[in-house]
Amino acid sequence: xxxxxxxxxxxEEIIKRAFASNVTTLLNAGKDLDEIAYQLELSNKYxxxxxxxxxxxxxxxEKLNKITTExxxxxxxxxxxxxxxxxxxxxxxxxxxxxxxxEMFSYHIKAAALTKLPLMIHQRQAELDTLALLKDGIKKYxxxxxxxxxxxxxQEFADEILNLGxxxxxxxxxxxxxxxxxxxxxKNCPLDKILxxxxxxxxxxxPYRGKTNEPAYIIKTAQKLAEAKxxxxxxxxxxxxxxxxxxYQKAIKQERS
Numbered sequence: 001x002x003x004x005x006x007x008x009x010x011x012e013e014i015i016k017r018a019f020a021s022n023v024t025t026l027l028n029a030g031k032d033l034d035e036i037a038y039q040l041e042l043s044n045k046y047x048x049x050x051x052x053x054x055x056x057x058x059x060x061x062e063k064l065n066k067i068t069t070e071x072x073x074x075x076x077x078x079x080x081x082x083x084x085x086x087x088x089x090x091x092x093x094x095x096x097x098x099x100x101x102x103e104m105f106s107y108h109i110k111a112a113a114l115t116k117l118p119l120m121i122h123q124r125q126a127e128l129d130t131l132a133l134l135k136d137g138i139k140k141y142x143x144x145x146x147x148x149x150x151x152x153x154x155q156e157f158a159d160e161i162l163n164l165g166x167x168x169x170x171x172x173x174x175x176x177x178x179x180x181x182x183x184x185x186x187k188n189c190p191l192d193k194i195l196x197x198x199x200x201x202x203x204x205x206x207p208y209r210g211k212t213n214e215p216a217y218i219i220k221t222a223q224k225l226a227e228a229k230x231x232x233x234x235x236x237x238x239x240x241x242x243x244x245x246x247x248y249q250k251a252i253k254q255e256r257s
Contacts, residue, residue: 002025040078055107118248
């Protein structure tokens with residue numbers, strides 16, 4: 001039984017294919033507060049689909065004066081909203097709006113601290129500022145939890161993030177030939193700090209690379225991770241599922257209700 005810890009669902013047919021492929025739980029990640037109504041519609045319709053609330057760093061400049069920390073907190077009160085994000089910093093595409101991204105990320109960090117929900121972090125070529133903002137948040141508010149989704153950084157950054165108590169999430173990139181260094185990071189990562197994701201509709205794993213991704217394909221990422229960790233596919237499925245519910249405590253309450 002697999003958990004896709006980060007996907008963007010735009011078609012209900014892929015949900016059906018996911019369930020048919022033994023993917024039992026999905027976290028339909030938010031990237032714009034304007035989309036929350038549809039996200040909650042899906043989460044209310046399907047008991048094992050959860051969601052998050054946040055603003056993707058690509059939209060930081062556009063949304064900065066339209067969104068407040070209180071907006072994020074208010075929307076996170078829904079029972080199926082189990083995380084704050086997708087939020088963070090992307091200097092690959094947004095190097096010209098770094099300050100806006102950092103301010104928007106700070107809104108999410110504060111919201112996560114006040115709601116005690118995990119952060120779902122997008123990070124690309126912004127390691128130093130990501131760490132600085134997280135450490136500053138911990139200094140101000142106390143403990144924070146969360147995950148670097150679709151981890152693509154160095155071992156050094158991984159060690160820093162793990163030292164903060166955060167998780168790393170493996171995507172289809174670890175199946176790419178160009179993803180060997182990322183796979184090495186996951187080889188070194190403690191088993192109890194690993195999640196798996198598809199980031200649907202992006203980053204389809206081999207042998208589906210170049211196609212539209214979907215949660216049903218997560219088995220390929222899980223297989224690659226199992227091979228790297230010298231474990232069975234079933235063991236990786238169970239470990240990453242348990243890690244998901246360990247991080248997203250609010251989901252456990254929904255499972256038991």
